[in-house]
Amino acid sequence: MSSRDDLSVDELIGRCGLADLTVACGDVTRVVRSAMCTIHDPLVPMDAGGAGVLLAVGVAAADLPELVRSAEAAGFDAVVARGAAETAEQLPETGLGVLDLGATLTWSQVERLVSGILTMESNRHGGDLFDTANTTASLLGGAVTIENLDQTVLAYSTVDGQVIDEDRRRSILGRHVPTLPENDEQYAAVFASSGVVRITGVGHALDRLAIAVRLGTDVLGSMWVVDEGGLLPRDADYLLERAADLVAVQIVQNRSVSTFEREQRASLVQAVLEGRRTARPAVSRLGMPARGPFVVAALAVDFVASAGGGADVETHPRWNRLVTMVNVFVSAWQPTAGVCVLGGTIYILVPGVVATDVERVAANAAILVERAAATGIVVRAGVGSVVMSVDEISSSRREAELLATILGTEDDPSVLTALSCQSRVALWSLAQVLAEQPVVASEPISRLEAHDEQRGTDFVHTVATWFRHRMDTKRTAEALSVHPNTLRYRLGRARDISGLRDEADDLLLAWLTLRSRYDPAGSPRT
Structure with a gap:
């Protein structure tokens, strides 16, 4: 595609990449001739000369056939309407594209997305950052x-x-500036200056000219030119300033394109992770295989523990930087993977053969945890089970989220996997069943809990510790720092109070109830 004039309705949908924006009927090969999105106003007649996309906001299904006829007569290229897919058989044959809008998107989101894509296509004449770098290097000689x-x-x-x-x-x-002691001082000098700064090389490093790339008052980045032996031309400062002006525009254009693409993929990933009915077509649009394997990793941020921020995700000063870092890292490591942000958790959906190597996925998650820590953000990660179908992806997501947010302890590594924590995940699931159906829980344990609550005793902890040490009296007594005879007395009192019998089934149910209600440290599960 050489220009925006070649963009068809079908290609527009592909660029949007949203599971909830689909073809209902009509000619999807029709060219979208204008970057304009028009919101339909039922009180204003449609005149000839329309073009681009018509948004049928608030149009009832019964009125849609007539609207499509009017839109085609007026010259529009596409119509977007809610419920268009359900009423497609009642719509007239038409030469424009009729698109169906799902329930998860707002009209303002659609208008911004479609207009943005069409506008960017019409403005893609600004060149490439690598071209600018080469042109500048040729002019300056560095x-x-x-x-x-x-x-x-x-x-x-x-x-x-x-x-x-x-x-x-x-x-x-490394596609990233190496961490050096002199970095902070050098970058501070560059960003504090309104023009070109001369940087003296430290150690074996060569001297450089540097300039902050700005658009208005916003700093977008920087440009650096190697100056070997001070041989750059006299007008080097002027040339570098003009190059920085061009780079600023290109960075903004590239940022707009990448932001739209990232948002499109994130919307599709979210549909898959939540197990929506649009999950299968979403996987296809993401360029992932229709069949497994898949695995989900979750990165949960502790905003209270992280430096410089509170519990509010969006106001944390380093949140956007972390999200960008994860997106860049994942796109470089596994281009077909998808990233989605929900609340204070970042999810990574990994498809294909790589997904079966859970240790490798966990190792990459650990790298992200370390990089986040270097910026002052505390992150814990979880990797769910490998699944073989699209329908099972949501379960891998739930496991990853549990491991990253609930099931970890202070003594655990920063990344937990469902493979290494099968018992924790199973017991947490059992806890949910027991909470919803208390009749299947151990009644003796419930009696002990009530007794401890009323009398201020600690029999539940004693019994739980006994189970944790495989009912070994000596090891349990050592763990509780009591004499073995004292432990035997306490266990006897616990049996008298609770009615717990030394039968295998009773002991098994008591142990399961304790493990589902309390974590390994003895704290109640939430």
């Missing part, structure tokens, strides 16, 4: 690097014969 605010390398020049140093080599290989 290797160029373009970075964003997170010091991620967005583009770099590849002009033959230009000298580079080890710092630049490492930046290109």
Whole structure:
């Protein structure tokens, strides 16, 4: 596709990538000739000369056939309406595309998304950041690097014969500026200046010219030019300033495109994780296989424990940076994977053969936890079970979420997997059953709990510790720091109070009840 003029209705839907925006009927090969989205007003007649997409806000199903006829006569290329799929058989044959809008999207979201995509297509003439880096390097005679605010390398020049140093080599290989003691001072100088700054190389590093990339008062990133031996031309500052102006526009354009694409994929991933009826087509649009394997990883943020923030997700100063970091990392590690943010948890849906290597998925989750910690954000991660069908993905998501938010303890590693924590997940599930159907719980344990509550005793803890140490009197006494005879007396009193019998079935139900109600540390489960 060479320009926006070639964008068809079907391609527009593909660019949107939303499971709740689908074709109802009509000609989806029709070209969308305008970037305009028009909201239908029933009180204003539709005149000829319309173009682009008509949003049928609030139009009843019975009125939709007539609206489609009027829209085609007026010259529109597509109509978006709620309920269009259900009434498709009643709609007239038409040469425009009729799209169905699901219940999860608002009209304002659709208008912003469709208008944004069409507008970006019409404006895709700004060139590429790598082209700008190479052009600038050729003009100045020094290797160029373009970075964003997170010091991620967005583009770099590849002009033959230009000298580079080890710092630049490492930046290109890792697509990120290496952490060095002098970084903070150098970047502070660049961002504090309104023009070009000369940076003296430290150690074996070469000198550089650097400039902050700004759009108005907003700082978007920076540009760096290697200056070997001070041989750059006299007008280097002027040329670099003009290049920075162009880079600012390109960064914003690229950010808009990537933001739309990211939001589109996130919407599809959310539909899959929540097990909606649109999950199967969503998987297809994500470019994932229709059949497994799949696995879900969850990264849960403790905003109270994290530096510089409170419990409110959206106001945490490093939240957006973390989300961006996860998206960039996942796209580089596994391009077909999808990322979705729900509340204070970031979910990663991993498809294909990679999903079966749970240890590898967990290792990459651990890298993200470490990188988050370096920015002052405390993250715990969980990896669910590997599943073989789209319908089971939501269960892998629930397991990952449990491991990341509820089932972990302070003594656990930062990443837990369902494979290594099968008992915890099963007991938590059992706890839900026992909570909903208390008749299947151990009545003796319930009596002990009531006695402890009324008398201030601690028999439940004693019995739970006894079970945890495989009913070994010596080991249990040592764990409780009491004499074995004292423990025998307490266990006898517990039996008298509760009616717990030394029969296998009674002991099994008592143990299951305790494990489902209390975590390994003895605290009640929530």
